[in-house]
């Protein structure tokens with residue numbers, strides 16, 4: 434039974450894509466079958482995996498609009514057991530077009546239901562907004578991984594995201610829960626990082642992942658080579674951290 | 690005659706808000722009268738200036754929807770000559786609601802026309818998307834400042850933003866031009882930063898500001914004190930850089 438996880442936070446630049454790509458790759462090397470869906474029109478997860486956007490007439494946009502997904506939309510990546518559905522610039526129009534659609538928030542959920550049950554995890558990389566695309570991801574997901582930069586503005590946005598997740602749980606998706614809050618780009622030397630971590634762990638307790646992701650330049654270099662960190666530099670601190678995260682996530686689901 | 694400048698980039702976390710707040714404050718201390726409009730529902734520019742969101746029944750959202758702006762929506766800040774129109778969480782709904790509105794992309798422009806001509810600059814902080822709110826800002830603006838993190842994903846998004854600006858110029862706002870591309874959070878020691886700067890300067894030439902903004906932890910600490918950098922730590926490298934930027938912008942407009 435596949436576990437659907439949205440990687441979401443409306444705050445921009447907090448490490449959503451970096452987490453989607455590298456958590457996906459690390460789960461795959463830990464023998465999990467993973468599908469990564471890139472529903473951000475920016476398509477950063479797509480290029481981060483070395484794939485090109487799918488601007489043909491059968492892509493994730495036409496699937497969301499038309500209600501049907503085709504197996505050739507699912508691409509292989511450089512990592513065994515990691516497949517991906519690339520983004521398309523057509524998605525820029527989806528935020529607006531979905532507004533007047535029938536059951537506009539359940540379209541992604543209906544698509545994922547059509548996808549092979551052999552996947553253990555389906556990860557969804559979301560754009561930096563709380564519009565129709567992120568709403569679709571939250572309605573389709575069993576849980577949400579919330580990447581959080583240890584900075585003031587990022588922390589400020591957390592309560593709004595929490596409210597939105599609550600709202601989606603009540604109105605559309607009763608099973609939705611927070612998989613975990615993940616501290617990203619952590620520079621342990623700064624007072625700010627320490628304060629944010631203390632405040633968020635204090636308020637959210639066990640919902641915060643034990644694993645934290647350090648700021649590591651190798652993580653920001655890897656996308657220009659179209660590779661996840663474990664293929665670009667598996668000895669780096671960034672690779673260690675995402676491998677730890679994958680193991681923590683698998684442990685959390687052992688009991689399922 | 691007030692100059693309207695949108696601070697925009699759909700890539701998240703590139704320094705839009707940090708630039709809007711600190712460029713605004715530095716222009717004000719250089720004797721310019723500045724109005725900062727926060728149209729991002731996150732409201733980071735609002736809290737970065739020490740203001741609270743305006744969730745009353747007369748705010749920037751009701752003004753955009755209703756077509757009328759009131760002088761009490763304009764707030765004083767801790768910096769002389771810098772005024773601000775705070776954000777509101779009501780703006781989360783605007784992206785969707787504006788879709789079906791009459792002249793939906795010109796609403797912000799019509800509001801700015803109602804604002805006092807005594808302002809030298811009107812800066813608009815935009816959300817990380819290319820939806821209705823950013824479209825409104827691009828239609829209202831004379832020019833766009835494009836903050837650009839010197840990273841791979843940020844560079845990737847530049848061509849999409851360029852296309853969008855071209856599209857707005859052709860369809861809605863013939864005078865729209867790029868004021869400048871601003872390198873932010875620059876860490877000169879990394880190869881990646883150097884490569885991105887070389888590539889972007891090579892392609893965009895004079896459109897790139899001479900001033901670059903270094904990564905400086907004081908810039909990320911200042912918002913938690915509700916102050917622009919010149920009030921939080923005017924001796925910091927971050928303050929120097931934004932003062933330089935303000936002077937470069939004023940020089941560019943001297944000939945107007």
Ligand SMILES: Nc1ncnc2c1ncn2[C@@H]1O[C@H](COP(=O)(O)OP(=O)(O)OP(=O)(O)O)[C@@H](O)[C@H]1O
Pocket residue numbers: 444445446447448449450451452473477559560561617618619646647648649650652653654656671699700701702817840841842843
């Ligand atoms: N741990 C890290 N160390 C160093 N750089 C990082 C780290 N995580 C992410 N980055 C870099 O920071 C930038 C922002 O990360 P990323 O694009 O993954 O965030 P995002 O939340 O997906 O952004 P958006 O809101 O635009 O979708 C990218 O350039 C990325 O390469």
Ligand SMILES: Nc1ncnc2c1ncn2[C@@H]1O[C@H](COP(=O)(O)OP(=O)(O)OP(=O)(O)O)[C@@H](O)[C@H]1O
Pocket residue numbers: 443444445446561584585586587700701702703704705706707708729733815816817873874875902903904905906908909910912927
């Ligand atoms: N030059 C800098 N040095 C260090 N930190 C910075 C710098 N500029 C911005 N920051 C920090 O980086 C984070 C992202 O910046 P900011 O929020 O201004 O970007 P943004 O483009 O407005 O984000 P969004 O897309 O969410 O609106 C913030 O936490 C900010 O404090």
Ligand SMILES: [Mg+2]
Pocket residue numbers: 449450451473477559560
């Ligand atoms: Mg992303």
Ligand SMILES: [Mg+2]
Pocket residue numbers: 705706707729733815816
């Ligand atoms: Mg911002």
